[in-house]
Amino acid sequence: MASRIVLFQLILLLAAAGPALAADxxxxxxxxxxxxxxxxxxxxxxxQLFTTRGRDWxxxxxHTADPRNPGRHTVTGxxxxxxxxxxxxxxxxxxxxVAKWFRRNCKDVFARECTxxxxxDVIAYLxxxxx
Amino acid sequence: MNIPVRMYPLVILVTxxxxxxxxxxxxxxxxxxxxxxxxxxxEECGSCHIAYPPRLLPAGSWQRLMxxxxxxxxxxxxxxxxxxxxxxAFLVANAGRSKDGVTAPPLRITETPWFRxxxxxxxxxxxxSPAIGSPANCGACHxxxxxxxxxxxxxxxx
Numbered sequence: 001m002a003s004r005i006v007l008f009q010l011i012l013l014l015a016a017a018g019p020a021l022a023a024d025x026x027x028x029x030x031x032x033x034x035x036x037x038x039x040x041x042x043x044x045x046x047x048q049l050f051t052t053r054g055r056d057w058x059x060x061x062x063h064t065a066d067p068r069n070p071g072r073h074t075v076t077g078x079x080x081x082x083x084x085x086x087x088x089x090x091x092x093x094x095x096x097x098v099a100k101w102f103r104r105n106c107k108d109v110f111a112r113e114c115t116x117x118x119x120x121d122v123i124a125y126l127x128x129x130x131x
Numbered sequence: 132m133n134i135p136v137r138m139y140p141l142v143i144l145v146t147x148x149x150x151x152x153x154x155x156x157x158x159x160x161x162x163x164x165x166x167x168x169x170x171x172x173x174e175e176c177g178s179c180h181i182a183y184p185p186r187l188l189p190a191g192s193w194q195r196l197m198x199x200x201x202x203x204x205x206x207x208x209x210x211x212x213x214x215x216x217x218x219x220a221f222l223v224a225n226a227g228r229s230k231d232g233v234t235a236p237p238l239r240i241t242e243t244p245w246f247r248x249x250x251x252x253x254x255x256x257x258x259x260s261p262a263i264g265s266p267a268n269c270g271a272c273h274x275x276x277x278x279x280x281x282x283x284x285x286x287x288x289x
Contacts, residue, residue, distance in 0.1 A: 077267065103209070104207040
């Protein structure tokens with residue numbers, strides 16, 4: 001049951017992370033949108049996961065330890081636009097895209113999929129970052 | 132057929148040229164018009180690297196590659212089956228020529244005889260330099276690679 005609630009909150013979070021949110025004041029995440037440390041998601045835990053090394057990489061390997069910065073694909077060298085919506089409003093706008101990249105990149109980094117809780121924490125972290 | 136000894140260099144040159152032409156994909160000289168683009172291919176294949184033009188590998192290579200997206204050179208590049216099938220159809224329809232008699236089709240563009248021949252003057256250390264990083268990073272030197280153009284005149288080695 002608990003995991004279903006988390007999943008529901010994640011869906012809300014993803015939905016709330018749509019284009020309408022691009023106009024939110026940087027760093028302020030209304031509680032109704034379940035970002036920051038509100039709800040059951042924690043930006044702090046998200047940050048920790050973001051920099052945790054799995055097999056060879058962490059999220060920060062390609063995205064840098066500050067998701068407001070542009071990153072670089074560690075294998076191909078291709079530039080990656082910043083992950084933080086405050087500096088890149090396109091991020092977190094498309095729930096299908098968010099789900100796709102969590103699925104792929106969590107497998108790349110941790111050799112498993114991330115739980116809805118972990119995904120929500122990382123989203124909360126990304127949305128907590130101001131410009 | 133008796134060929135005078137003084138002609139040997141010419142014979143070797145012509146043979147090598149013919150062989151190179153036979154093993155090259157449709158666009159060895161980079162001068163021909165870019166492949167047609169496809170929005171799904173552009174988006175899905177162009178996220179972690181540039182969307183490599185279909186002509187750079189033969190159809191058999193693309194088919195093998197698209198069947199193994201779950202482990203795409205060490206990364207998970209999995210796609211919804213329908214989207215993957217659509218992209219595969221685009222790649223196959225615009226693929227380069229395959230070389231008869233070759234065993235398994237190569238998965239890496241950088242492993243094709245054509246690629247190696249075209250880049251044999253680039254030293255290993257150059258590939259690894261911070262500005263390039265990897266031979267997969269076409270755009271580091273081919274300034275118009277993003278739009279599928281690899282013209283000699285557009286090369287700027289950093």
